[in-house]
Amino acid sequence: MADPYFFGYGSLVNLSTHDFPDPRPARLKGWRRAWRHTDLRPVAFLTAVPDAGSEIEGMIAHVPKNDWAALDEREWAYDRVPATQSISHPLKHEVEIAVYAVPHDKHNAPSNHHPLLLSYIDVVVQGYLRAFGEKGADRFFETTDGWDAPILNDRAEPRYPRHQQLKPTETEFVDDRLNRIAARIVQTA
Template identity: 85%
Template sequence: MADPYFFGYGSLVNLATHDFPDPRPAKLKGWRRAWKHTDLRSVAFLTAVPDPDSEIEGMIAHVPKNDWAALDEREWAYNRIPATQSVAHPLKQDVEIAVYAVPKDRHKAPTDHHPLLLSYIDVVVQGYLRIFGPDGADRFFATTDGWDAPVLNDRAEPRYPRHQQLKPEETDFVDDRLRRASVRVIQPHQQKEADGLPASFKF
């Protein structure tokens, strides 16, 4: 029987956010990332979208005993999609690899009411910096669409449940790349209660 693995391309690249065994760098061909909002969540988040000309880096990790329950709960707004033939990895044994993605008919553009969270971006970029270095983190930005979306600066009171403490140089990297991408950052005082963004939510 093939060993079950997942391919992570966002927060799952940050190994501080999970303890799945045997994490390995890998590449997913035929996909890229995009920031999207759906009616299933209050904020925008990363999803993978098909793109035959693109390849993205990420991490694979083992799902012991084929027990997907915890990961399915974490990725509850996504569909789990077979992707074994699209993933280049260093493993020698027979594996089956899945990737999580939001169905295309549930995609919506982020808005000021449903922005990206800076605490979430921080976690994702920290993961890429630590696994793939600055060049790999730059490739993350280059292979991700949707940087024209608004970003809520929630660092002082992180709303992302798996937020991490960044080193100063990691924070500087994130801020610099967001500036280069001309990302519009919304400060907390600009968010009104009427915007409907709760202080906490199931991410």
């Protein structure tokens, strides 16, 4: 029987945000990330979207207690999509890997009413910096759509529930990359 793992491509790359067992760097072929919103949440969040010409880095981790139902409940806004054959990883034993993605017909572009949270971006980029270095964090920006959306600066009072304290160099990196892509930072939503 294959060991169950899932592929994380956003905040789950930041190992400070969870305690899922056996996290390992991995790559998912045929997908990109996109900032999207649904009617289920007041702010935009990351989802994976099919893209035959793209590949994204992330982390795989073991499904706790082999309990897909509990993980499905945690990721309730997403569908679990089988992805074993699309993921390259360092594991040598047989695994079953899924990726969580919002169904295409259930998400929309971010807006002023559904902005990106800077505290969420900080967490994700911090994870990529620590797992994949600056080049990996740059690849995160390059393989993620939706950067034209408004970004709510909530650093002083983070709204993202798993926010993390960034080192000054990490904050500088995030701010520099957002400046490079001409991101629109707003103070209120």
